[in-house]
Amino acid sequence: MSMQQTLPLPGVAPERTGGYRRDHLLVAEMVRPSSRVLDVGCGDGELLQLLESRGIDGRGIELSREGVNGCVAKGLAVVQGDADTDLVNYPDDAFDYVILSQTLQATRQPKVVLENLLRIGQRAIVSFPNFGFWKMRLQLLIGGHMPRTENLPASWYDTANIHFCTIKDFVELCEQINVKMERAVALDLYGRPVPLNLPWWVWNMFGEQGVFLLSRGGQGSDKAK
Amino acid sequence: MSNVRPIPSPQTQSDDRAHEADHPSSLVAKFGMDQPLKLDCGVDLAPFQIAYQTYGQLNADRSNAILICHALTGDQHVNNIHPVTGKPGWWETMVGAGKPIDPDKYFIICSNVIGGCMGSTGPASLNPATGKMWGLDFPIITIPDMVRAQAMLIDRLGIATLFCVVGGSMGGMQVLQWTAAYPERVFATLAIACSTRHSAQNIAFHELGRQAVMADPDWRGGRYVDEDTHPHRGLAVARMAAHITYLSDAALHRKFGRRMQDRELPTFSFDADFQVESYLRYQGSSFVERFDANSYLYLTRAMDYFDIAADHNGVLAKAFTGIQTRFCVVSFTSDWLFPTSESRALVHALNASSARVSFAEIETDRGHDAFLLDVPEFLEISRAFLLAAGKARGLKDDGQS
Numbered sequence A: 001m002s003m004q005q006t007l008p009l010p011g012v013a014p015e016r017t018g019g020y021r022r023d024h025l026l027v028a029e030m031v032r033p034s035s036r037v038l039d040v041g042c043g044d045g046e047l048l049q050l051l052e053s054r055g056i057d058g059r060g061i062e063l064s065r066e067g068v069n070g071c072v073a074k075g076l077a078v079v080q081g082d083a084d085t086d087l088v089n090y091p092d093d094a095f096d097y098v099i100l101s102q103t104l105q106a107t108r109q110p111k112v113v114l115e116n117l118l119r120i121g122q123r124a125i126v127s128f129p130n131f132g133f134w135k136m137r138l139q140l141l142i143g144g145h146m147p148r149t150e151n152l153p154a155s156w157y158d159t160a161n162i163h164f165c166t167i168k169d170f171v172e173l174c175e176q177i178n179v180k181m182e183r184a185v186a187l188d189l190y191g192r193p194v195p196l197n198l199p200w201w202v203w204n205m206f207g208e209q210g211v212f213l214l215s216r217g218g219q220g221s222d223k224a225k
Numbered sequence B: 001m002s003n004v005r006p007i008p009s010p011q012t013q014s015d016d017r018a019h020e021a022d023h024p025s026s027l028v029a030k031f032g033m034d035q036p037l038k039l040d041c042g043v044d045l046a047p048f049q050i051a052y053q054t055y056g057q058l059n060a061d062r063s064n065a066i067l068i069c070h071a072l073t074g075d076q077h078v079n080n081i082h083p084v085t086g087k088p089g090w091w092e093t094m095v096g097a098g099k100p101i102d103p104d105k106y107f108i109i110c111s112n113v114i115g116g117c118m119g120s121t122g123p124a125s126l127n128p129a130t131g132k133m134w135g136l137d138f139p140i141i142t143i144p145d146m147v148r149a150q151a152m153l154i155d156r157l158g159i160a161t162l163f164c165v166v167g168g169s170m171g172g173m174q175v176l177q178w179t180a181a182y183p184e185r186v187f188a189t190l191a192i193a194c195s196t197r198h199s200a201q202n203i204a205f206h207e208l209g210r211q212a213v214m215a216d217p218d219w220r221g222g223r224y225v226d227e228d229t230h231p232h233r234g235l236a237v238a239r240m241a242a243h244i245t246y247l248s249d250a251a252l253h254r255k256f257g258r259r260m261q262d263r264e265l266p267t268f269s270f271d272a273d274f275q276v277e278s279y280l281r282y283q284g285s286s287f288v289e290r291f292d293a294n295s296y297l298y299l300t301r302a303m304d305y306f307d308i309a310a311d312h313n314g315v316l317a318k319a320f321t322g323i324q325t326r327f328c329v330v331s332f333t334s335d336w337l338f339p340t341s342e343s344r345a346l347v348h349a350l351n352a353s354s355a356r357v358s359f360a361e362i363e364t365d366r367g368h369d370a371f372l373l374d375v376p377e378f379l380e381i382s383r384a385f386l387l388a389a390g391k392a393r394g395l396k397d398d399g400q401s
Helices: A024-028 A046-053 A066-072 A083-089 A110-120 A133-144 A167-176 A200-206 B014-022 B143-156 B170-181 B200-215 B217-222 B232-246 B249-253 B275-290 B293-305 B314-320 B340-352 B368-372 B376-393
Strands: A036-040 A056-063 A077-080 A094-100 A121-129 A179-187 A207-214 B029-030 B047-056 B063-067 B107-111 B161-169 B186-194 B326-332 B355-360
Touching: A024 A046, A024 A094, A024 A121, A024 A133, A024 A179, A024 A207, A036 A046, A036 A110, A036 B249, A036 B368, A046 A056, A056 A066, A056 A083, A056 B029, A066 A077, A066 B293, A066 B355, A077 B340, A083 A110, A083 A207, A083 B340, A094 A110, A094 A179, A110 A167, A110 A207, A133 A200, A167 A179, A167 A207, A179 A200, A207 B368, B014 B063, B029 B143, B047 B143, B063 B143, B063 B170, B143 B170, B161 B170, B170 B186, B170 B314, B200 B217, B200 B232, B200 B293, B217 B232, B217 B293, B232 B275, B232 B293, B232 B368, B249 B275, B326 B340, B326 B368, B326 B376, B340 B355, B355 B368, B355 B376
Parallel strands: A036 A056, A036 A094, A056 A077, A077 B355, A094 A121, B063 B107, B063 B161, B161 B186, B186 B326, B326 B355
Antiparallel strands: A121 A207, A179 A207, B029 B047, B047 B107
């Protein structure tokens, strides 16, 4: 949840449209106007600023003191906190959406965090780096060592990311805990969506990150919305 | 031990201070017998007066007023030369031209709390019924009483809604009480280094201070003015003990270490060999020049009684249910008097109430007193919070709306 896990990282700058990161714009598109949003692991508050500029009532939680203080200095309503320990303090249905951007893999209990997101919010928007991305697979298969990419440059011994998963893994977890996938998008290395008409295994191979709009209950997915 | 020097007597005649208690060098709002202050202890206090200062101009919409709530030993003289000590105002890092709370933009109000000794009615004031100092005949006051009196002042100034209520420590307690008691009258709050209830440790420190005052034979059961004495030793000891709690181990070490005061070697006596001793004695003796001993008893007591949750069946979140006020809560890493954990508990309750809250912990080794000092990150956050809240309030850069 520290700023280091929030894109952009050194190496690749996600493409920007009108000053905003494309993955942020994608998340913002998923949020209905004039709703209440909690951004868990909000980093420097860039996404929250985008949401507030669209009239959305945004709040944030951030682990790093630098991140929090930067957000408060931007006039954002952000508190210092930890996704693993502090989400339990929020009441049921407090928000329309709870966003977890590039943070799930750094939590100690991703499943519990995910359940909390959908307890606090009517919907959750979760994005995470896909460990099934072809570059990752290649490094492990050919190189024989833990993968490092432009967006995830840390070595295994100093990474904050302790629970990597693939898009396929995440879809299975959602099914297991009865979370409905309302929308799913895979983004390539530059934050561009992987074409929608391709099958899951292509996403799992060529998606550098997955972005999911989730709600409670229901079964299966309909990614091609 | 011929070279033991007791804490010196006050250099300033306490007459100056005593005069301020009834005739302050600031604005005064007087409330007559028909406008009693209804105290939590059941007493209707009337007549009474509130001494206050203002800086800047109220705009046409009356929407740019900031109320500053002072801490335990503060007063209304935020940003002007103090009438007793001759020193600058107590919050010049925060208030002033170009500072986060700028009189060119906001109408700034600060009143001496009820029970204080700089012009608002308190134990150092004359009791109209006897013509003598109230002393311990003054009723016990609480933080909600202080806020009730401030609300009467704000009414008199014709301000329906305050743009922001700001304060640290005991001032922060008043800020929180304002939002709990008058949520619709507070647009935004900046609550610094405070808590929703006084901890057992803090009550213990206050009791130590009170006992030091009362153990001074010159205290005379609180009637020292009538008997022409002054419990300056007891009050100075109380201040010395309290002052330690406002600092931190690291700050004391950085400031003084084990350095000697104007000497190379220990004197093998109980004189102030160490700089830190000399500093504390100075803090103690300068404090008694400007503060009334009985007032110190009353105000520490008010803090001890403070517990917002207790007024809401023990559930803190209920105090803030449905609140629209924008909150900014700030704590300091080295503050062990009002530690970050206290602020965090407040923030959790505000989250549970779906309040709009920002919370920042500032890294500093300067302890509780950091809120009074030049801590740039803290001041920058305060400025940004006020600017964002002002935007939401429709305030322009010049404070007009």
